[in-house]
Amino acid sequence: MPLNVELLESSFAQIKAQELEFTNHFYTNLFADYPEVKPLFANTHMEDQAKKLFQSLVLVVESLRHPDRLAHPLQGLGTRHIQYGVLPEHYPLVGSTLLKALALCLGEAWTPNAEQAWSEAYSVVTELMLSGAVYSTEILSPALQKR
Ligand code: HEM
Known part of the structure; x- marks a missing residue:
């Protein structure tokens, strides 16, 4: 199913106006939960x-209309996350924390459609990050190279 680009863009416009509240909620909840x-x-x-x-979320949302531009930077980001x-x-822990922070900041705009749109977007980002991670593990690991 294609991502709901309009809804992601309009809800993120609201988040951009409250960057600090958003990131505070995000890390406070991540470490508490x-x-x-x-x-x-x-x-x-x-x-x-x-x-x-926050900048990486801006990049993701700004690239929704050109998803081909996302694969390379997100695979690189996933590879760095191994390090x-x-x-x-x-x-999934970061994903549920992200949804929670979005819900807190969006208030009434956090509708079931918004929740679905963001959870699908997070799955796509995760897949791209992990695909970069797998690739780099294959390069780094002699055992995997032999497969
Ligand atoms: C959508 C998924 C994620 C995004 C967009 C994201 C984004 C970022 C960004 C932009 C950085 C800055 C460094 C860099 O560019 O390499 C970073 C660093 C980091 N992230 Fe993530 N991240 C994600 C998932 C995760 C997950 C699942 C964890 C695990 C709890 C995590 C833990 C970290 C840690 C430990 C750092 C390094 C901080 C340091 O430099 O000391 N991230 N992340």
Whole structure:
């Protein structure tokens, strides 16, 4: 099913006007709900990180009408996440935290359609990030190269 680009764009316009509230909700909830991921951010400057995360969401939403432009940067991002110690099973935790932060910031605009649109968009982003991650593991791992 194609992504609901109009709904993603219009709801993200509302999020852009509240970047700080959004990223605050995001990291507060991530660490409260899933304390097991906290050590991954032990050496991270969280203010910078919040800006980088937000910029990556801007890139995703701005590229929805040209999805071919997303594969390369997201595969690169997924590959770097292996180096940060991120595992595939961490992605659903970040996904549910993202939806929660969106719901808090969007208020009444968080309709069932908005929830569906964002959860589908997150699946696409996850798939692209993990496909880059698999590719780099294959390059790095001699055992996998032999398959
Ligand atoms: C949609 C999925 C995600 C997006 C868009 C995203 C975005 C980003 C961005 C833009 C950075 C900045 C560094 C870079 O560009 O390489 C970053 C770093 C990082 N992310 Fe993610 N991320 C995602 C999923 C995850 C997941 C599932 C985890 C695991 C809990 C995670 C943990 C981290 C960590 C630990 C860093 C490194 C912080 C540092 O530099 O110390 N991310 N992420």
